[in-house]
Amino acid sequence: MRTPTNSYKRHRFHSQFISHVVWLYARFSLSLREVEELLLEPGVDVSYESIRRWTVRFGVKIARKLRRRQSRPGDGWYLNEVAVKIAGRKFWLWRAVDQHGVVLREILQPKQDKQAAKRLLTSLIRRHGFVSKRIVTDKLRSYGATKPEVAPGLDHWPLKGLNNCAENSHLPFQTRARSMQGARAPGGLQRCVSIHSATRNRFAVPSCRRAALTVRYHRMEALDAWKAAASIA
Incomplete structure (x- = not known):
């Protein structure tokens, strides 16, 4: 049974x-x-x-x-990262959303570098099973450095003004973070972010x-x- x-x-x-x-x-x-x-x-x-x-x-x-149960995401992915403090240490919450504002992936990482960008992009492709038509990011060079290794044919638009969709997706998390009054450990924050975003998407x-x-x-x-x-x- x-x-x-x-x-x-x-x-x-x-x-x-x-x-x-x-x-x-x-x-x-x-x-x-x-x-x-x-x-x-x-x-x-x-x-x-x-x-x-x-x-x-x-x-x-x-x-x-x-x-x-979430429907297939759109073909335009918007990537961005925001700094967070956990027990006095600085971390980066890397987030990807589609053109409809649906959160596709969130990963809390200690650095803002090429390896962190690569982990976000590869996990996106692995989770959804396809490569989007384009990604829109800010001017952080880590995205451009990792794209040839992960998806060479992917159209990349490193334009800060067009990345508002991803930047605005941080606002609910920042509101949640204030109510939590900080996090004690990266694992706890990653879990909370995952639950909150999946619920908000629905x-x-x-x-x-x-x-x-x-x-x-x-x-x-x-x-x-x-x-x-x-x-x-």
Whole structure:
């Protein structure tokens, strides 16, 4: 008999409640203590540490399933990197999005060099199984240095003004980082970013669905997808 992927056995709370709590933390820029306070208002006493453990255990699996259900990305990839501080050390969060603003890949790396750019580009191609028609980056030379080794025929536009799509994708992460008040370890931040972006990809309303009724339908579809990924549908 096959064991369910998301096993909620030996937990005091029901699977629907745990999934809802993880959704609150993954979908909105709330801190663990703020989620704890939201739950306390209707009379549910859950510590922020329990919320953290639920996010680590179930959030990663849910995000992985959401990414598997994600549609094929666009043929234009926008790459960018942003500096972050972890326990006083400087790291770089390398991010790739398509022309629709969907986050395709995020990798936290200690350096802003050719090897870091190569790791991002190769992981992009490996995850999605094809090479885009073009990549748009800022003027960082690391991208141009790694392109001939990874995808020689790839069209590369190193134009900062055209890279706003990737730069704007950092804004939700920066809001989340402020609510977290910093990260203690690279692994924890990488995990949080992965969960947050996979959830946002599913719930963010595309520009072609801005009418009130279609927005409502989109959110209902996203909630159904979340429940299915959390194995409670």
